[in-house]
Amino acid sequence: MWFPFWRSKNRFSLEQLRYLTDLLQQVTVVNDVNKGSVIEALRSIAELVTYGDQHDPAFFEFFMEKQIMGDFLRILKVSKTVTVALQLLQTMSIMIQNLRSDHAIYYIFSNEHINYLITYSFDFRNEELLSYYISFLRSISGKLNKNTISLLVKTQNDEIVSFPLYVEAIRFAFHDENMVRIAVRALTLNVYHVGDECVNRYFTSTALADYFSNLVVHFRKQCLNLDGLVSKARNRKASPVDAATIYSAVDEIEDALYYFSDVISSGVPNLGRLITDNLLQLLIFPLLLPALKIDSSDETQIVPSTSLYLLCCILRIVKIKDLASCIAAALFCPVEVFLPTSNSKPNGFVSGNGFPHENKWEDHDTAMQADKASSSVIIPNSSTSQIHPEVFFPKHDQCANHFALRDVLLSYIVSGDCVQVLGSLSILATLLQTKELDESMLDALGILPERKQHKKLLLQALVGEGSGEEQLFSPENSLMKDGISGELDGYLQKLYDQYGLLKLCERPGTSPRVHRYQVFDALISLFCRSDISAETLWDGGWLLRQLLPYSEGGFNSRHLKLLKDSYLKCSSALLRETKGIWCDFLITVLDDEWKKCKKAFDAFSPKNDPKSILLQSGPHQVEGESSFAAGERMHEIVKVFVLCHQLQALASGATLPDQPPITISIDNPVTSRAKRAGLEVDAIPCRIAFERGKERHFCFLATSWGNSGWIFLVEELPLKQSHGVVRVAATLAGSNPRIDDKHSKWLHLRIRPSSLPFLEPTQSDSRRLKSNSLIDGRWTLAFKDEQSCKAAESMVLEELQLQSTEVERRLNHLLDLDGPVPSLQGSCPYLEAPSAT
Numbered sequence: 001m002w003f004p005f006w007r008s009k010n011r012f013s014l015e016q017l018r019y020l021t022d023l024l025q026q027v028t029v030v031n032d033v034n035k036g037s038v039i040e041a042l043r044s045i046a047e048l049v050t051y052g053d054q055h056d057p058a059f060f061e062f063f064m065e066k067q068i069m070g071d072f073l074r075i076l077k078v079s080k081t082v083t084v085a086l087q088l089l090q091t092m093s094i095m096i097q098n099l100r101s102d103h104a105i106y107y108i109f110s111n112e113h114i115n116y117l118i119t120y121s122f123d124f125r126n127e128e129l130l131s132y133y134i135s136f137l138r139s140i141s142g143k144l145n146k147n148t149i150s151l152l153v154k155t156q157n158d159e160i161v162s163f164p165l166y167v168e169a170i171r172f173a174f175h176d177e178n179m180v181r182i183a184v185r186a187l188t189l190n191v192y193h194v195g196d197e198c199v200n201r202y203f204t205s206t207a208l209a210d211y212f213s214n215l216v217v218h219f220r221k222q223c224l225n226l227d228g229l230v231s232k233a234r235n236r237k238a239s240p241v242d243a244a245t246i247y248s249a250v251d252e253i254e255d256a257l258y259y260f261s262d263v264i265s266s267g268v269p270n271l272g273r274l275i276t277d278n279l280l281q282l283l284i285f286p287l288l289l290p291a292l293k294i295d296s297s298d299e300t301q302i303v304p305s306t307s308l309y310l311l312c313c314i315l316r317i318v319k320i321k322d323l324a325s326c327i328a329a330a331l332f333c334p335v336e337v338f339l340p341t342s343n344s345k346p347n348g349f350v351s352g353n354g355f356p357h358e359n360k361w362e363d364h365d366t367a368m369q370a371d372k373a374s375s376s377v378i379i380p381n382s383s384t385s386q387i388h389p390e391v392f393f394p395k396h397d398q399c400a401n402h403f404a405l406r407d408v409l410l411s412y413i414v415s416g417d418c419v420q421v422l423g424s425l426s427i428l429a430t431l432l433q434t435k436e437l438d439e440s441m442l443d444a445l446g447i448l449p450e451r452k453q454h455k456k457l458l459l460q461a462l463v464g465e466g467s468g469e470e471q472l473f474s475p476e477n478s479l480m481k482d483g484i485s486g487e488l489d490g491y492l493q494k495l496y497d498q499y500g501l502l503k504l505c506e507r508p509g510t511s512p513r514v515h516r517y518q519v520f521d522a523l524i525s526l527f528c529r530s531d532i533s534a535e536t537l538w539d540g541g542w543l544l545r546q547l548l549p550y551s552e553g554g555f556n557s558r559h560l561k562l563l564k565d566s567y568l569k570c571s572s573a574l575l576r577e578t579k580g581i582w583c584d585f586l587i588t589v590l591d592d593e594w595k596k597c598k599k600a601f602d603a604f605s606p607k608n609d610p611k612s613i614l615l616q617s618g619p620h621q622v623e624g625e626s627s628f629a630a631g632e633r634m635h636e637i638v639k640v641f642v643l644c645h646q647l648q649a650l651a652s653g654a655t656l657p658d659q660p661p662i663t664i665s666i667d668n669p670v671t672s673r674a675k676r677a678g679l680e681v682d683a684i685p686c687r688i689a690f691e692r693g694k695e696r697h698f699c700f701l702a703t704s705w706g707n708s709g710w711i712f713l714v715e716e717l718p719l720k721q722s723h724g725v726v727r728v729a730a731t732l733a734g735s736n737p738r739i740d741d742k743h744s745k746w747l748h749l750r751i752r753p754s755s756l757p758f759l760e761p762t763q764s765d766s767r768r769l770k771s772n773s774l775i776d777g778r779w780t781l782a783f784k785d786e787q788s789c790k791a792a793e794s795m796v797l798e799e800l801q802l803q804s805t806e807v808e809r810r811l812n813h814l815l816d817l818d819g820p821v822p823s824l825q826g827s828c829p830y831l832e833a834p835s836a837t
Contacts, residue, residue: 014058017048021066030079038075039087046091050098060104069113076117082126089132092117093139105143109151114140118164127177134183137169141190149194153202160202166191170211174218178252185259192266200268209274216278219256220287223310225249227302230614234303243615250611253310257317264320276323279314280499289330289338292408304412305613308423312430312610321436326499328431328441329491331406337501406445406515410522413540418532423613425539428519429606432546440487446515449546517556519547524559527647528566534639536616538597539606541643548650555651567648570641571815577637578807581630581734581752584707586807587662589638590814594660597642601656627734627752627776635756645814663810683714683724684792686747686781699724700781702732702796704803707810709733711749711796730779732803737796744786747793751777 024041027034045068052059063069076088092114099105108114118137124130140152154162169187172180191199202208226249233242260279264272291307315324330338403411409427412420431437432447442448495501523544527537555563577586600607642660649656683699690696698713709732714724734752753776783789 141187227306305419309613324436413522443512446519567644584733631756704799749779
């Protein structure tokens with residue numbers, strides 16, 4: 001059968017629609033012979049109905065009069081080919097998406113035609129058919145409101161008993177195809193945003209609430225998959241492919257969390273509670289928190305870095321007060337609370353939630369106090385208070401599952417590896433930035449900024465609350481007396497009552513000031529470590545800056561001494577770099593990093609994104625003695641020095657200048673050959689071959705000016721003696737002159753690249769992946785005799801010394817050096833001959 005569509009003269013006419021409808025009604029079976037004509041008829045009818053909806057109501061009136069929707073369903077039943085089903089779904093999607101008239105939408109959704117299509121048994125083994133079906137469902141959800149949604153549900157006794165659109169859609173919520181999952185999420189959000197109370201009760205009922213637990217179960221699988229990728233990359237040197245795979249998994253995890261957040265913000269009652277309960281009971285309590293253990297000998301399902309990252313993500317993205325507060329309260333519990341029942345106390349029993357449950361605090365208190373006493377560290381008397389707080393840091397090499405998770409995080413900062421340090425700092429910073437957390441909870445954790453404490457107490461004093469004025473001027477200045485016990489104690493009780501956790505959590509009986517000093521002590525200890533990357537130390541500096549008041553105070557004498565010792569070590573390391581391979585860039589890098597560090601301190605959030613926890617591997621080490629390795633090392637030294645210098649200023653209550661106090665350059669002609677005699681005095685004739693068999697004659701000259709220096713190979717002008725043209729130039733710094741052991745007329749020079757990738761912002765992110773792109777050059781210069789060769793070597797060493805001295809002079813004020821710069825330990829690196837190449 002075929003349809004002579006060419007007979008119609010006007011495509012967009014009611015006559016054409018009537019003609020197509022008559023032909024469609026004559027079809028009794030669809031097979032390979034007539035499927036093309038049927039498909040074209042379906043496509044054309046959708047086009048005409050859409051056109052009529054926007055231009056002539058008569059089109060849709062005819063569509064309703066002839067009950068063409070019924071013909072669509074009949075065609076689907078008698079069709080023997082999947083292509084007709086594809087076209088029908090596309091036809092319906094086009095019509096629903098483009099119909100503007102409410103009257104037209106009401107008709108399409110009525111008479112159970114749409115529900116019939118939704119529940120029809122399509123063969124979804126065909127991926128294209130599934131794609132069209134999901135698009136069809138999504139187009140329906142786009143037209144939902146409180147009026148249209150009632151046409152798609154079935155009710156009984158004023159309660160919804162069936163909602164095919166929602167039920168069929170969530171069947172594909174965990175499909176392997178990402179685009180299908182995205183479409184289902186968009187559809188469910190459209191449903192939730194309708195705001196119909198009956199519908200809300202329907203999908204939060206017991207039968208359908210499993211969808212939200214299944215979401216979290218699926219999310220848990222994504223987390224375990226991410227952990228597998230991280231562990232695999234950690235066991236070998238992570239490649240760019242590993243990083244790309246991990247970040248792809250991270251994107252999926254963050255998308256899932258943003259979906260949770262969107263669901264919660266849809267305004268449906270109880271959804272926040274459902275998601276909170278499922279996240280806590282299926283993911284956070286049994287998987288994430290048990291991974292935070294000092295003793296890593298016991299195998300956990302995931303590694304700490306993955307757990308720390310996921311906790312940060314959940315707190316940042318899923319904005320629920322109960323969720324954030326439960327996580328914060330859980331940090332006061334020992335890790336054994338969250339371990340499997342087999343590891344819990346013998347007298348505990350398993351609650352309905354699968355967690356060990358215990359009714360007594362007292363049995364555990366004695367053990368905790370004894371263990372704390374064995375590893376406590378007494379902080380010396382604060383310079384600003386008469387308090388003598390005891391700070392309990394479990395040692396990193398001991399099994400300390402009985403310590404609160406908060407203490408474990410602080411232990412990570414003090415003695416953990418770089419991943420644990422960055423993860424712990426990220427957790428504390430995220431908690432500090434979580435607006436859903438009550439300030440009293442932050443105070444209990446010891447991370448409430450002091451300016452916020454003063455603000456709250458001042459407001460209480462202004463409104464006449466006696467406790468506010470009393471606490472504001474009290475040496476025990478804390479929020480303990482006005483709500484901390486109630487807020488934290490309430491959530492600790494909730495962990496026990498609602499989630500069935502062992503009641504072994506630490507009661508907030510200690511002053512938050514002690515907890516605050518514990519955090520201070522951990523951060524100060526961090527700045528004394530040399531095995532942590534500068535970027536991670538900067539994050540610690542950011543956190544410390546948030547906790548400090550904007551005036552002198554907050555440090556005790558021990559803190560000040562540790563900071564000073566750390567600063568002196570950094571200063572010595574920086575001075576050594578004035579004789580290093582990159583001394584000519586030292587001032588530039590120092591100025592740049594000073595501004596970045598000051599900006600990082602004042603930023604809203606730490607410099608490192610939480611996802612960097614997953615690929616963090618400690619201070620970046622570049623193997624070998626190449627100039628690239630030296631440049632990376634110099635960059636790290638500068639960043640750590642800048643941090644310590646600015647922390648010193650904060651500790652003294654000083655204001656940080658926008659630029660480092662570096663001495664400006666002075667014009668001193670005696671310090672440079674550039675101001676001295678001409679070519680015939682300084683330049684030394686030599687020979688060099690840049691290509692095999694092609695030796696060239698030049699005049700050799702080394703010169704420095706300020707903190708810059710160059711080596712020139714000059715070609716003498718034949719018609720103008722004592723003048724020449726520079727043919728080749730190289731940097732002076734890092735040249736490392738060395739006379740050949742066997743040929744005393746040969747001088748070897750290392751030719752360093754003229755810049756480093758981290759000085760070029762466009763390359764800074766990929767510099768570590770391009771460590772082999774900067775290769776040192778080697779020059780071997782041949783002179784006419786030994787005296788000329790030694791003169792050339794002396795010229796280079798002299799200019800290097802002038803260059804180094806100038807860099808030291810400019811740093812004098814920054815380092816507060818009085819008189820001559822002190823001698824540096826160790827010999828000058830320029831005088832150390834490298835191995836022959």
